[in-house]
Amino acid sequence: MTNLWLYFSSPKTFYPLAGKLIPVFSLLAIILIAIGLYMGFAVAPTDYKQGDSYRIIYIHVAAAWMSMFIYVVMAGWAAVGMIWNTKLSDMMAGSLAPTGAMFAFVALWTGALWGKPTWGTYWVWDARLTSELILLFLYVGFIALRSAIDDPRRAARASAVLAVVGVINVPIIYFSVRWWNTLHQGASVSPEMAPKMAATMLWAMFVMAMAFWMYTIAVVLARVRSEILERESSTEWVREILARQR
Amino acid sequence: MLQIRDLECRRGDACLFSGMNFELQDGQLLHVKGSNGSGKTSLLRIICGLFLPAAGTVSWQGLDIRENRDEFNRALCYIGHLNGLKDDLTAVENLSIHARLTGTPATRDQIESALERVGLMHRAYLATKVLSQGQKRRVALARLLLGGARLWVLDEPFTALDVKAVSQLQGVMRDHLAKGGSVLLTTHQDVEISSSSHRDINLDTWAKSA
Amino acid sequence: MGEVSLITALRTVVAREITLAMRRRTDVFTTLFFFIIAVTLFPLGVGPDIEVLRTIAPGVIWVAALLASMLALSRLFSSDFQDGTLEQLLLAPHPLSLLVLGKVFAHWLLTGVPLVVLSPLLGMQLGLDAQAIGLLMGTLLLGTPILSLIGAVGAALTLGVRGGGVLISLLVLPLYVPVLIFGAGAVDAQAKAVEFGAWLYLLGAFLVMTIVFAPFAAAAALRISVE
Secondary structure, three states, X not given: OHHHHHHHOOHHHHHHHHHHHHHHHHHHHHHHHHHHHHHHHHXXXXXXXXEHHHHHHHHHHHHHHHHHHHHHHHHHXXXXXXXXXXXXXXXXXXXXXHHHHHHHHHHHHHHHHHHHHHHOOOOOOOHHHHHHHHHHHHXXXXXXXXXXXXXXXXXXXHHHHHHHHHXXXXXXXXXXXXXXXXXXXXXXXXXXXXXXXXXXHHHHHHHHHHHHHHHHHHHHHHHHHHHHHHHOOOOHHHHHHHHHHO | OEEXXXXXXEEOOEEEEEEEEEEEOOOOEEEEEOOOOOOHHHHHHXXXXXXXXXXXXXXXXXXXXXXXXXXXXXXXEEEOOOOOOOOOOEHHXXXXXXXXXXXXXXXXXXXXXXXXXXXXXXXXXXXXXXXXXXXXXXXXXXXXXXXXXXXXXXXXXXXXXXXXXXXXXXXXXXXXXXXXXXXEEEOOOOOOOOOOOEEEEEHHHOOOOO | OHHHHHHHHHHHHHHHHHHHHHHOHHHHHHHHHHHXXXXXXXXXXXXXXXXXXXXXXXXXXXXXXXXXXHHHHHHHHHHHHHHOHHHHHHOOOOOHHHHHHHHHHHHHHHHHHHHHHHHHHHHHHOOOOHHHHHHHHHHHHHHHHHHHHHHHXXXXXXXXXXXXXXXXXXXXXXXXXXXXXXXXXXXXXXXXXXXXXXXXXXHHHHHHHHHHHHHHHHHHHHHHHHO
């Protein structure tokens, strides 16, 4: 098992493996998105209070979950890279960041769209939305630091430190924002979700989250592949691949 | 004794050298040679533990320097391209701070005699920002005379020094070698320190033929 | 022997920072005046209604303190990096994280403490009463070291990076959020006559946590940046 792990943790063996996995995960993502959207838009019942506008949560909630998961996974890869000094984990961390940032943005965007019909305003200083916004800032900082440093090895190591510091802070930020929200209760309406959600609604959300996972894996693998080509461009095997494609 | 095993150094995409092996015994001087950009400074920084090699290990007295950093740092004195002096402080203050940081506090007399030896006693109490390049270099080199570092790693120590200072420094190095210390240096100048313990290595031997 | 020399080294680091700051006093005053000017801008922007100012005062003073201490960060390592003394610090035979802690402590004495000392004046300007001002000072005293510690990680990461000055704000400000919330929250809670002790405990807990973790992160970041 460990040997297998080591075998695939070298860029040279990982590159073709990733190439084979991308279509699989892409296909899974498409199928799951189709199922999830069908469940969410056709099967799940209309909300008695909010009508059909609530249906955006199938994207909103799944995207918000993903944005948080991805940050933790990213920091995990960053830590692995720091401890064992493996190139591939650095690339994983770096490739996850743009997707995580995108999901954070999507969560905010759909949150605003959901807010307009529900509370009559695009933005409320709700605890969840606010911490999502700060999470987006954390992603932006990570991406900015990574791209500001020219040397790829230094960029990877520096941003790994930032990701680990960030992930320790994420729960503190989350809870501090919640407490801040309770202190200033009068200022905003907290958009609590209906306490009892129909089982189909939960299932639809879960399927959408899985679909986003599959999409994330496919995109990240593709990004890692191109980064491998870029960073290993001086090696023999990459030259062979490039020569074959010409 | 300093041991270098299978060292590989990369700068960005370029591999500067790989598979490097050598040893530096006590009482020996090693002159690192190589063309521009062959990785002389990188090698010295790797040996000091300031730069992470792509592969390989550096060990001091048989122990990996990354795992015994404090121990190794006690034995090391590194003088790089930068002099490591605070412009706003005097030469004496700079040296005294350095001595205390390295765990070998020096008395004023010791510091003054070190400055005397590099011929800078008359500038000892001036802020180093008013000193010339060569004088600043001498203050930096006076660090070698304080504390008991056994391994000296010197990156172009003769830069900006005049003829007299160069021969003074050569004398200092000869004394250090005679006492069983070792020196690793790069320089473009042709210097002869001591014929018996002097060795050259050329980085171009390990350069990866691209 | 090892411990004695470590204490000597720590004392040397702190004393060195203070000596250097005393030879370039303007640096300390720039931060301080930035703090004063930033707070003064708010009444000019919001209007002189003392009731409004009183409600926003804790937030305004805290945000200004956040920005002021962030501006001072760029000096924390960069001059040492440029003249090579940072390399020498890295080669000292002591744990780098502790030396960093010493450096951050000195930095806090020079930039954080003046903010705390000056804050009553600004609090009065914005119509806070004596009790609120006392609490504000307390939160700043607990909170500004956190700003310096977290900031040190950001400063170490952006060392020698092009556009480092702007980049550091991007990295550090989101991480400052809990400090801002706990600090301004305590003063706000007191104004609303709610229990404010919890906020101070949280701030204290966060301070302990950053003292434990931040020096390690900053030391790791320094080793990476000096390469």
